[in-house]
Each structure stands twice: as structure tokens, then as C-alpha cells.
Amino acid sequence: MVNNVSSIVLSDNLQTANIINMFIKDTALFDCKGVVSDFSSCFDIVNSSPKTVLIVDMDTAAEQKIDFITKVSSEVSDCKILIVSENPSVELMVKLMRAGAREFVSYPLIRSEFEQIMKKMYDSFAGSFKEESKCRVISVFSNKGGIGKTSIATNLALEIAKTTRENVALVDLNFQLGDVTTFLDMKPSFNISYMLDNLDKINGDFLLSTMEKYKETSLYVLADPPFFRMADDVSPKQISKLIDILGRTFAYIIIDAASAFDDKTLTALEKSNIILLTAVANLPAMRNCQRCLELFEKLGYHKDKVQILINRYMENDEVTSADVEKVLGRKIYWRIPNNYFTMMSAINKGIPVVELNPSSNIAKSYRDFALYLTDNIFRADFERKMNT
């Protein structure tokens, strides 16, 4: 046992739990801590083992178990959670993933399948597990400046880091006018320029130890260069490789994209899983948005990849949400309320809106937006898993 990974099964059903435990023992990979049915002994075991796979049988006391998983994933760092359940609903799975569970198997347990998943979890501790990247790339885009891209990318990235507790990279792709660092009042010693020049030497450990972390969160910032870098020096290929490298280490990459359809921005958009096409509710912005949608369609982007985000939303906007949806032929994905005072004051102080005023409508909107977005991702993941 090179890795020294423990396993513990939490279940009220001794019979099932013993079978699970036997399967685990047979893998000969884990320091098997057995079976428990009460939360406090389970927590003590998980908390005192350096690396643990916690297997939770969800067929009883679902709500308490969700709370327990939330507690474990927020208080214990090296614990990975596997859910075992019979016919879970999508809603339950989304809640579990939000709580911090990442893997799932359903009853009846098939030994080979179960062993495979346990092996995968074991390998993931050593970092030797090579699976296709699970990273989500989310670009905040508008072909106009001043719409709120940087505000959105920054506050959304922070909220995603907080809700998922996963490592999130916030990347400023505005080579000459980046302001992510101003919005977060950071002066990173390491910036995108260095990365682009050293793409072949960079690995995950290096990224996590060198990229600047925002306070005590799991948000890492890759800033624009502090000097004027000629954007022409940077090739689309480099951007593509940069995203691939970050994708091996981060669960989410949030890109504050430049407001232009140049080849670097297009590469970033191409590599994104979701493009948040940002607009305000007025006619010129709608026209712009329409043009962007047309271009994305020509580029062959899937409809679900591009989502409409309305910033500075007001109930009494002359152009209503219904108008927007009609003109664009799309549902609005999310609306962020207009709150110039809070936003401006947060920017001036160099702090996210949630820190300036957590009870403001805009802070709440960002929190809910991060949950909505990640829940949609979890739901799509789970549905894909169920269909394969």
C-alpha cells in the first residue's frame, strides 16, 4: 500500500455494508476501517486518517447524510466520497454533488464495476489516475467593453470556488487592459506571460504553488502581464495549450475574455464548455448579442454552449426579459441585478461584492448563480453517466 489510503463504509444496512467492505478488502489497496452506521464514529475515522475514501450508502436518512457529507467535505481535506444508492433521483444526485460527493455507483453492485471505481479513487490520491479532463471552462464574453465581464468573471469564479471547494483558475485574457488583479487587489508575482513562455515546463504542482491564491479560498488567479505585452506575440496555439495545462489541475477555469473576435479570444471560446454571452437589456446590446449568436452558430457551437447573461438587470427595464428572449430566440440563463453603488464601491476597494456587502442583492445573485451553474453541470454529468 504505497499510498496508504483508508476506506470506511457508512451504512445502516449491515448486510449491504459487509458486501461492500468485502469488495474493498479484495482490492487489497485500502487500509480497510470497516463499517459504521453512526455519523460521529464515521467522522472520527475520516478525520484521523490522512487519505480516505468514504463510501456512503444513501438508501436511508438521505437528508442527514447530505448534511454529513457537507461537513466532511468542508472540514476534512483528503477525503473522497463515493455514493452507493438504488435509483437516485437527479435532484438527489445534484444535492450530493453540491455537498461534495464526486463518484457514484448504483445497486445492484457489480463487483468488477465497483472495484474499478475504487481503484480509480485510490489512484486519484496518487495523482497517477489519468482520466479525460473533468475541467469546465467557462468564458465570460461580450464583444463590447464596459458590460461587466470582469465584475462577473471575478465574482462568479470566487463563488464557484466557495460552493464547490474545488480549485478554480480565474484567467485574465485581456492582454493589455486586464483588471482582474485590480478587482481583487492582488499583485501576483506570476502572470500569464511567464506561463506562455514556459508552457513545456509547467505542471500541476507548480501551478498550485506558484499561482496566487485569493485569500483563504481555492481561487487561483492568472493575471495579465504587468507590462504591455504585444498581443501579437501570443499565438492561439499557446492559448489552447495554456487552457489544456490548467485543465489538468483545476476543476473550473473562468476566463475573463477580451471584447474582440481575435484569434486568441476565439480559441478560448472554442475551448470553453460554456460561453456566458453577456449583455445589458437595451437595444444596441441586443443587436450586438444577435450578431454574436449568429457568429457562434456559424462556428458550429452547440446551442447549449452559449448562454445569455443579462447584467445590470432592472425590473422596470424598458426592454423586458420577454423582449430579450423574443429578439434573441433564447432563454435568459441568468440575470444579475443592477447595483452600481455596491459594484463600484467593491471595485474601488478591490474586494468582491460578497465581501463588501454579503446581504446585497448583487452578492446574493452571484451566490445563487454559482449554485445554478454548477448544479446544471452536475446534472448534465450525472445524466451522461446514467446513459452510458
Ligand SMILES: Nc1ncnc2c1ncn2[C@@H]1O[C@H](COP(=O)(O)OP(=O)(O)O)[C@@H](O)[C@H]1O
Ligand atoms: N451588476 C452591476 N450593476 C451596476 N453596475 C455594474 C454591474 N456590473 C458591473 N457594473 C459596472 O460596470 C462597469 C464596467 O464593469 P467591468 O466589469 O469593468 O466591465 P468589462 O470588463 O466588461 O469592461 C463598472 O464600473 C462596474 O462598476
Ligand SMILES: [Mg+2]
Ligand atoms: Mg474588463
